[in-house]
Amino acid sequence: MSNKGGYRVYTTDVLVIGVEAAGGFAAIKASEDEEVDVIAITKGSDIGRAGATVTAQSSSFAIECQGLHDLLGAPADTRDSPEVFFEDVVREGKNVNDQTLVESLVRECAPRAKEMEDWGFEWDKTWFYASPGHTYQREIYPVRAKDVGTGVLMCRVMKRVLESRPNSQILGSMLALDLLTTGGEIAGAVALDLVTGELVVFHAQCVVIATGGAQCLYPYVSTGKEMTGDGHAMAYRAGAEFQDMEYIQFIPGQMIWPPGWHVGVMPWVGLMHCTWWYNGLGDRFMRRWDPVLIEDVTRDMWSVAVATEVLEGRASEHGGMYISLAHLPGDVVDYVGKSSPVGWLNYSDFDYKPLIEMMKEGLALEMANYCHFWMGGIKINVDGETNIPGLYAGGECAGGLNGANRISGVALTQCIVQGARAGISAAARAKKSPRREVDWGQVEACRAWVYRPLEREEGTNPMELRDQVTEFAMAKTGPVRDQVMLEEAIAEAERLKKVELPHLYCKAKNPAYNLEWVQAIQTMNIVQVLELVANSALPVENSRGAHYRRDYPDTDNDNFIKNVVAKQVDGRCEVRFEPVKITSITPPNGIRPYPG
Amino acid sequence: MSEGEEERDVIIAKVLRFDPTIDEEPHFETYEVPKYKVGRQTLAKVLEYIFESIDPSLAYYVTCNRALCNGCVAMINGKAGLLCMTETTDEVTIEPAANHRVIKDLMVVPEEEDRVQQQVLKRSGKSKYL
Numbered sequence: 127m128s129n130k131g132g133y134r135v136y137t138t139d140v141l142v143i144g145v146e147a148a149g150g151f152a153a154i155k156a157s158e159d160e161e162v163d164v165i166a167i168t169k170g171s172d173i174g175r176a177g178a179t180v181t182a183q184s185s186s187f188a189i190e191c192q193g194l195h196d197l198l199g200a201p202a203d204t205r206d207s208p209e210v211f212f213e214d215v216v217r218e219g220k221n222v223n224d225q226t227l228v229e230s231l232v233r234e235c236a237p238r239a240k241e242m243e244d245w246g247f248e249w250d251k252t253w254f255y256a257s258p259g260h261t262y263q264r265e266i267y268p269v270r271a272k273d274v275g276t277g278v279l280m281c282r283v284m285k286r287v288l289e290s291r292p293n294s295q296i297l298g299s300m301l302a303l304d305l306l307t308t309g310g311e312i313a314g315a316v317a318l319d320l321v322t323g324e325l326v327v328f329h330a331q332c333v334v335i336a337t338g339g340a341q342c343l344y345p346y347v348s349t350g351k352e353m354t355g356d357g358h359a360m361a362y363r364a365g366a367e368f369q370d371m372e373y374i375q376f377i378p379g380q381m382i383w384p385p386g387w388h389v390g391v392m393p394w395v396g397l398m399h400c401t402w403w404y405n406g407l408g409d410r411f412m413r414r415w416d417p418v419l420i421e422d423v424t425r426d427m428w429s430v431a432v433a434t435e436v437l438e439g440r441a442s443e444h445g446g447m448y449i450s451l452a453h454l455p456g457d458v459v460d461y462v463g464k465s466s467p468v469g470w471l472n473y474s475d476f477d478y479k480p481l482i483e484m485m486k487e488g489l490a491l492e493m494a495n496y497c498h499f500w501m502g503g504i505k506i507n508v509d510g511e512t513n514i515p516g517l518y519a520g521g522e523c524a525g526g527l528n529g530a531n532r533i534s535g536v537a538l539t540q541c542i543v544q545g546a547r548a549g550i551s552a553a554a555r556a557k558k559s560p561r562r563e564v565d566w567g568q569v570e571a572c573r574a575w576v577y578r579p580l581e582r583e584e585g586t587n588p589m590e591l592r593d594q595v596t597e598f599a600m601a602k603t604g605p606v607r608d609q610v611m612l613e614e615a616i617a618e619a620e621r622l623k624k625v626e627l628p629h630l631y632c633k634a635k636n637p638a639y640n641l642e643w644v645q646a647i648q649t650m651n652i653v654q655v656l657e658l659v660a661n662s663a664l665p666v667e668n669s670r671g672a673h674y675r676r677d678y679p680d681t682d683n684d685n686f687i688k689n690v691v692a693k694q695v696d697g698r699c700e701v702r703f704e705p706v707k708i709t710s711i712t713p714p715n716g717i718r719p720y721p722g
Numbered sequence: 723m724s725e726g727e728e729e730r731d732v733i734i735a736k737v738l739r740f741d742p743t744i745d746e747e748p749h750f751e752t753y754e755v756p757k758y759k760v761g762r763q764t765l766a767k768v769l770e771y772i773f774e775s776i777d778p779s780l781a782y783y784v785t786c787n788r789a790l791c792n793g794c795v796a797m798i799n800g801k802a803g804l805l806c807m808t809e810t811t812d813e814v815t816i817e818p819a820a821n822h823r824v825i826k827d828l829m830v831v832p833e834e835e836d837r838v839q840q841q842v843l844k845r846s847g848k849s850k851y852l
């Protein structure tokens with residue numbers, strides 16, 4: 127560590143931004159080479175204290191069963207194979223997946239899982255699960271997943287490994303702000319040390335972005351409230367390419383009434399499946415979407431149905447849909463709740479009994495769509511490389527693997543496979559490429575935009591603007607879109623950038639641990655993500671997976687088996703189509719009604 | 723503070739504030755926060771209201787909001803608890819977690835971080851660059 131130009135400067139070979147599943151894996155793999163120094167930073171106070179991985183609670187890893195059997199010695203169903211897993215991911219991704227990335231996922235998931243076991247991660251080899259989309263029971267959990275949480279267990283193991291390495295260090299409370307490039311190559315990054323309120327410069331040959339999704343572009347999320355697309359935004363500003371940013375997974379499971387139950391994922395078993403859903407007119411609207419299955423449809427269609435009701439003015443009092451158990455006698459409710467393996471009466475540490483009692487009295491609760499997962503992201507190749515030499519990405523912030531829809535269990539598997547790839551590639555490059563000098567003009571430019579809200583004496587309140595942006599994003603780029611909405615979203619992102627963001631202002635002026643300032647910076651980042659999403663979604667004139675266009679409701683395999691690539695050029699978001707990378711499965715033809 | 727049978731519509735929250743860059747000593751600030759008529763009003767929600775609507779200089783740490791990360795541990799009416807899971811009482815006192823170094827207000831150095839920092843310092847001599 128040194129000081130230059132008034133900045134604290136850390137010099138390292140590889141900088142990893144985000145230290146949960148993907149970033150932690152990247153840092154571990156990069157630091158396997160003792161000659162490579164690795165610094166991993168997180169805006170959480172420590173590894174395992176922020177990020178989407180931590181909220182991967184009773185989550186599984188999808189690992190193909192032959193690997194589970196051969197490498198982990200698990201009694202898994204060996205009718206499964208990398209090939210079958212591959213088919214599942216591509217079919218459920220609606221054929222727009224980058225098949226080179228899928229290939230890497232299905233081949234490398236088991237070796238990575240074995241590696242985790244070697245670090246002390248305990249797999250529960252007694253049972254396996256198959257969520258919808260998986261042909262075989264290939265989802266595996268760690269021991270104590272239900273008590274501690276899969277993601278937390280993983281973070282603990284990774285923390286231990288990283289701490290044991292003399293050439294790696296974790297720095298918490300560091301909010302990464304901007305990438306530094308010199309001659310078109312990575313020279314490092316600038317971050318805000320939240321504790322002191324100072325800008326810190328990381329002088330690094332390679333940077334791995336592992337910051338997860340940008341859930342907080344939307345009002346309700348299944349993650350923590352810090353998933354604000356910081357990695358997306360800094361990569362976008364630096365000229366990185368993005369792939370398929372229109373595919374964002376929503377689930378209608380956010381309780382918005384009664385208040386205070388904003389805890390994301392509600393258990394989708396037991397009593398939840400007994401609920402009847404009504405819109406604001408008292409109509410059991412799911413009958414119009416599927417008269418046979420009614421509320422038992424897949425959750426992508428369910429989220430589209432709920433969003434459509436809201437858009438067409440039939441929302442419940444607080445902007446969602448009513449869910450009711452009034453059709454069931456109270457003793458049936460009690461019996462179903464008790465007999466369900468993961469009942470609805472207790473979930474994690476939550477006690478849902480007060481809610482169940484309300485419902486037994488005949489009252490309805492209100493649910494809305496929450497943002498769950500980002501299929502699109504920074505465009506990478508199989509080694510995690512982006513279009514900027516020295517910049518790598520892996521995990522949820524990287525696009526292409528999941529196509530238009532992700533199946534359960536692949537999120538964490540994606541993190542371990544892509545995190546490892548990015549870490550290995552970055553370390554290899556760091557050893558052979560010269561270190562680029564830092565362009566101090568870029569550091570000063572970063573300081574200028576970051577400090578502006580602190581310097582202003584009046585202007586826009588960051589929390590109010592954040593709420594306006596997220597509500598707008600939900601209305602125009604949520605589960606249901608059309609041309610008019612997307613054009614409005616593009617215009618609004620432009621307006622926000624020109625008119626609102628320059629006027630953001632913080633009442634709290636002390637830079638040290640200033641959360642209002644953090645909110646201001648994060649709000650600037652989500653606006654950049656909104657710009658990416660709206661521009662990527664507009665030209666995709668068909669409905670596929672998590673992208674539903676009410677003006678083009680069919681899945682068009684003749685014209686839209688392709689990927690949207692977006693990039694900032696001269697301050698504007700430019701998009702182009704690219705053919706899907708195919709290795710072994712030829713996509714189908716024809717135009718079919720959604721969901722295809 | 724009893725007002726007979728009448729339901730109170732505000733929560734009186736006493737929060738220990740301390741900004742080491744300005745303050746000599748920690749001090750309590752008292753805030754009035756609207757009380758939910760129905761629902762689950764956790765201390766995370768109470769603090770969020772104070773931060774967003776009364777005083778944005780308040781520092782606290784809540785992320786996962788479901789008792790997974792344990793980042794929001796604090797002293798609640800004198801006992802250690804998680805801000806994200808503890809429902810508020812009509813009068814509540816919130817202080818930073820005991821035996822932790824305070825960064826600002828309720829934000830503390832995570833339990834194990836001191837150990838981590840020690841290791842960082844120890845190993846920094848071995849690093850090529852530090």
